[in-house]
Amino acid sequence: MRDRYALALGDDALVLAQRLGEWVARAPELEEDVALANIALDLLGQARTLLTYAGELEGAGRDEDVLAYWRDDRDFRNVLLVELPNGDFAVTMARQLLFAAYQYELYDRLRASTDDTLAAVAGKAVKEVHYHRDHATQWVLRLGDGTDESHRRMAEGLRAVWPYADELFDGDDVTAALSAEGVAVDPATLREPWTAYVGGVLAEAGLEPPADATPRRGGRRGLHTEQLGYLLAEMQHLHRSHPGVTW
Amino acid sequence: MAPTDQRADEREAAFYAIVDSDGRIEPRDDMPEAYRRTLVRQIAQHAHSEIIGMQPEGNWISRAPSLRRKAILLAKVQDEAGHGLYLYAAAETLGVSRDQLLDLLHTRKQKYSSIFNYPTLTWADVGAIGWLVDGAAITNQVPLTRCSYGPYARAMVRICKEESFHQRQGFEALLTLTRGTPAQKAMAQDALDRWWYPSLAMFGPPDSGEQVSGGHTEQSMRWGIKRFSNDELRQRFVDMTVPQSEVLGLSIPDPDLRWNEERGHYDFTAPDYDELFRVIKGDGPCNAQRLEHRVTAHADGAWVREAAAAYASKKREQAA
Amino acid sequence: MTSTEWPLWEVFVRARRGLSHIHVGSLHAPDAAMAVRNARDVYTRRGEGVSIWVVPSDQITASSPDEKDAFFDPAADKVYRHPTFYEVPAEAKHL
Numbered sequence: 001m002r003d004r005y006a007l008a009l010g011d012d013a014l015v016l017a018q019r020l021g022e023w024v025a026r027a028p029e030l031e032e033d034v035a036l037a038n039i040a041l042d043l044l045g046q047a048r049t050l051l052t053y054a055g056e057l058e059g060a061g062r063d064e065d066v067l068a069y070w071r072d073d074r075d076f077r078n079v080l081l082v083e084l085p086n087g088d089f090a091v092t093m094a095r096q097l098l099f100a101a102y103q104y105e106l107y108d109r110l111r112a113s114t115d116d117t118l119a120a121v122a123g124k125a126v127k128e129v130h131y132h133r134d135h136a137t138q139w140v141l142r143l144g145d146g147t148d149e150s151h152r153r154m155a156e157g158l159r160a161v162w163p164y165a166d167e168l169f170d171g172d173d174v175t176a177a178l179s180a181e182g183v184a185v186d187p188a189t190l191r192e193p194w195t196a197y198v199g200g201v202l203a204e205a206g207l208e209p210p211a212d213a214t215p216r217r218g219g220r221r222g223l224h225t226e227q228l229g230y231l232l233a234e235m236q237h238l239h240r241s242h243p244g245v246t247w
Numbered sequence: 248m249a250p251t252d253q254r255a256d257e258r259e260a261a262f263y264a265i266v267d268s269d270g271r272i273e274p275r276d277d278m279p280e281a282y283r284r285t286l287v288r289q290i291a292q293h294a295h296s297e298i299i300g301m302q303p304e305g306n307w308i309s310r311a312p313s314l315r316r317k318a319i320l321l322a323k324v325q326d327e328a329g330h331g332l333y334l335y336a337a338a339e340t341l342g343v344s345r346d347q348l349l350d351l352l353h354t355r356k357q358k359y360s361s362i363f364n365y366p367t368l369t370w371a372d373v374g375a376i377g378w379l380v381d382g383a384a385i386t387n388q389v390p391l392t393r394c395s396y397g398p399y400a401r402a403m404v405r406i407c408k409e410e411s412f413h414q415r416q417g418f419e420a421l422l423t424l425t426r427g428t429p430a431q432k433a434m435a436q437d438a439l440d441r442w443w444y445p446s447l448a449m450f451g452p453p454d455s456g457e458q459v460s461g462g463h464t465e466q467s468m469r470w471g472i473k474r475f476s477n478d479e480l481r482q483r484f485v486d487m488t489v490p491q492s493e494v495l496g497l498s499i500p501d502p503d504l505r506w507n508e509e510r511g512h513y514d515f516t517a518p519d520y521d522e523l524f525r526v527i528k529g530d531g532p533c534n535a536q537r538l539e540h541r542v543t544a545h546a547d548g549a550w551v552r553e554a555a556a557a558y559a560s561k562k563r564e565q566a567a
Numbered sequence: 568m569t570s571t572e573w574p575l576w577e578v579f580v581r582a583r584r585g586l587s588h589i590h591v592g593s594l595h596a597p598d599a600a601m602a603v604r605n606a607r608d609v610y611t612r613r614g615e616g617v618s619i620w621v622v623p624s625d626q627i628t629a630s631s632p633d634e635k636d637a638f639f640d641p642a643a644d645k646v647y648r649h650p651t652f653y654e655v656p657a658e659a660k661h662l
Contacts, residue, residue, distance in 0.1 A: 014314075021308045021317070024324050025301040025540065028548025029573070030332045031594055031605040033301075037325035038608050041318060048314050065313050089551045138601060145561065146554025153550065238370055239312045245427050247312040247370075247420075275632045329609055336593040339575060345595060346572045405592070409613070549571075555597035556571045562598065 002115060003057035004077070004174045005184050007067070008220060009106075010050030011078035014068060015228070016099065017043035018235055022086055035135060039096075042128040046121065053117050069239040073228045080219040081164035083228045090143055090150070090157030096136035098161055101197050102168045103129040105190040114182040137201050144205025151206065158202070159210045166215035168194070266471050271397040274340040282470050285463075286396050287341050288357065289472060291348045294334035295359035299352075299537050301327045303367040304376055312370055319416050320373060326413065330406045337398040353542045361523055362449050364531030371424055371431075371438035377417015379439075379446040379488065385410060386484045387450065395471030418491065425496050432496075439492070440500045448518040448526075450481040485513050575624040576602040578609075580616035588620050596621075 020040035027033035051064040062070075081099055086092045107129055110122035143154040169191040171179075178184035202209055218224065239247075258277040265272060272278055305324045311317035335345045351357040362380050367373065388410075391403040424435040454464065454476045467473035475483075485504075492499050507514045525531070573595040579588035591610050596602035602621040611619065630638055646652045655662050 018309065021321055024305045024308055024321070025298070025328075026544045026547070028551035029595065030298065030328050030335070031596060031601075031609060032548075032551075033328040034325055034332070034612075035605065035608040037321055037328070038612060041321055041325070044314065044318050044321065048318070051314075068314055069312075089548070135604065138604065142555045142558040142597070142601075143551070146558040147550070149550050150554030150557075234309050238310050242312070242428065242430060245431060246423055247316055273632075275629065277632070325612075329612075332594060332609060333592055336575070339593070344572060402592070552573065552597075553571045555601065556573060559598035 001174055001177055002118075002183060003054045005178055006050045006054035006057060006118070008077040008174070010047045010054055010067075011076050012082050012099075012103075013043040013050065014047035015076070015078045015231065016082040017041075017047055018231055019082065019084075019086055020092075023092065028089055039132050039135065042125075042132065046125050046128070049121050053121070065239065069236045073224050073232055074222040076219070076222065076224065076228060076232070078219050078228075079164070079167045080216055080225055081161060081168065083219070083225055083231060084161060084164065085227055087157065087160060088153060089139075090153040091160050092157075093136050093139040093143065094154070094157040094161045096132060097140050097198060097201060098165050098168070100129050100133035100136050101194050102165075102190060104133045105193045105197075106185055106187075109185045109189070112182075113184070118183065133197075140201055140207070141205045144202070144207045154205070155207055158207060159213070162210040163213040163216045167217035167219060170217060170220060172220055266395045266469075269393075269471070270395075271400065272395050273397045281466075282472075283341050285467065285470070286399065286472060287338055287343055287348075289467075290334055290338040290341075290399055291343075291351065291357050292359055294331045294338060294348065295352045295357060296363065297327045297331035297334060299359045299363045299541060300380075301331075302537055302540055303363055303365070303533075304373055306367050307370060307373045310370070311373075316420065323377070323413055323416065326409050330402075330409070333402040333405055334399075337396075337402040340398045349545060353538070353545065355529065355538070358527060360449060361526040361531060362445050363537060364526050364533045365441070365445050366533055368441075369434050369438060371421065371434040372442065374417045374420035374424065374435065375438035375442040377413055377415075378421055378491070379417075379442050380449070381410060381413040381417060382488060383446050383449045383484050385414060386480050386487070390474035390480075391472075393471075393474065399472070418495070421495055421497070435495070436497050439497050443500050444518040444522075447481055447485070447515075448520070448523040450484065451477040452520055452523065453517065454478045482512050485515050489513050573597045576606070576621045577624050577627065578602075578606040579620040579622070580606075580610055581618035582616055584617060588618065591615070593624060599623075 017040045020036055020043065023036045023040075024033065027036055047068075048064050051067045055062040055064065055067055081095060084091075084095060104126065107122040107126035111119055111126060113119040113122065140154065143150040143157075145151070169187045171187050175184050175187055179186040199209065216225075259279060262272065262276070262278055262282075264270075265276070272282075301324050304320060304327075308317060308320050308324065311320050335348060338348060339345060348357070352359065362383075367376070385407065388403055388407055392400055392407055394400045394403070421435050421438075424431040464473060464476055468476075489499065489504065501516045504513060504515045506512075526534070529535075574597075575593050576596055576599075577593050578591050580591045581588045594602065594605050594609055596605045599621060603619055606619045606621050610616070
């Protein structure tokens, strides 16, 4: 069961790292290219540790690469939010704000996990995602309160990703059992501090949390958007074309 | 002699006194206008090469065949953004802005290294770029850490330090392929076959042609912004690379390549300089694609840059 | 175009506790908050620092190269400011 928990958190990080990697050589300014790559590298590092741990717990000999490259989309357990296409810079920053704010609250609590490995992962990751959250915050403030065009784009970006926020706080049999043991964090407990933080940023940026968005969910159960298949096809094709070799 | 002329002569003498004694010229020093212009062009082209150079390798980040390779490649391409940034900053000390330089790149008035106009067709190309292209770049760049213009030399020190992992990761990636399956080894050989001559061409036209075409090299050497001639550097690169290819177990695609005992160097076939000139003029396989990517990214980011500038000025007004 | 170009900042990094901040390079940023973050991303991604200063480049006042001689040459002949100027018998310790 712990392996499924580690896998879900690892998939979140892996898929978002893959998306952020698409920004390379496309950012609005060179400084931002470097910043986005740093965030992608942090997430990729988290993903590698978590997938490796998931593989060890599972005990079936699957390492980080087998888990990353040999599962199909129905076996990925990431939330839908992280697989959404990048859109423009505002969409990406909206997604970053919602996700980093969630990851921050999650890892902050997961440091107290009774599972030493997860606690150690969280202890390292919480510093990284603290920076990611700050980075997204700075940009949401500037885009929300910059020009008319940036305000409009930021509001649209927020509308595009908002329906996918609810899923971050969904529990399932895994989190229910593991949080009772003190291994996992019950995602529902993250909603309140998340709402307070994100709400504060949006208010300062002059943005409204989108009302009456129909929540979209399913990633944790392997029911993804159509976009994940393309993301995985691109990520996995070379590795799968040469089964069993070393790179 | 008019007093102003005499003053100008003194200034020029002071400049050459520093350059000739292997000293460093700093941004606010007097310098001949031609020196300044040449440096701006050279540093800008170098910076452009770094940021255009992100594309061919960036092309493989999404498809890197292991998570370890993905992390390495992402970090490497990120470094190139950083190196472009350091170099633009060095050029900016000479009184131009990054925006002006990018504009010159985007309107094809300034060039970048011809090498990045070739496509990366397979994963092995990422290894070949690290090994050959970064190897050639390092050969070019190490002497520039001692160039006469302080900000450029300092940027090159930082860049060379950071790039030391770039060549090694490329070599390691290729070595893994050559020790792998026949298909992997073939992929590596194919990459070497395609990247060898374009890498040799990175050192520019042959010295003889240079002199005929106006002798930039000679002038740049006098100014201490070029330390070795194109052919010297090309030879140094070949001498370094051939033994490495033997470790990899790959054959360099040059039937005339052989050690010349008398010269103490390898004899080798020169790259096709006509092709080099065609690519530099814009007619390489990927020139249009690379530039369009760059221009589009810059244009797509305009509203973001404007928003951040607007926000900053709003905050300044509020504080005032 | 040029009106929205982000200003240039000079970056100073303290490599370790106990050392001064040292100039490491420059970057562009729209404001101070972003400049210090960009500096972190650009200039400390290999663990080069524990503290960062950023200063708008146009806020730096520098001595002029034209005044170089007047500024710095007069210090060259004050040899008595240096300990090596003084001859002390070898048997006099801790001097």
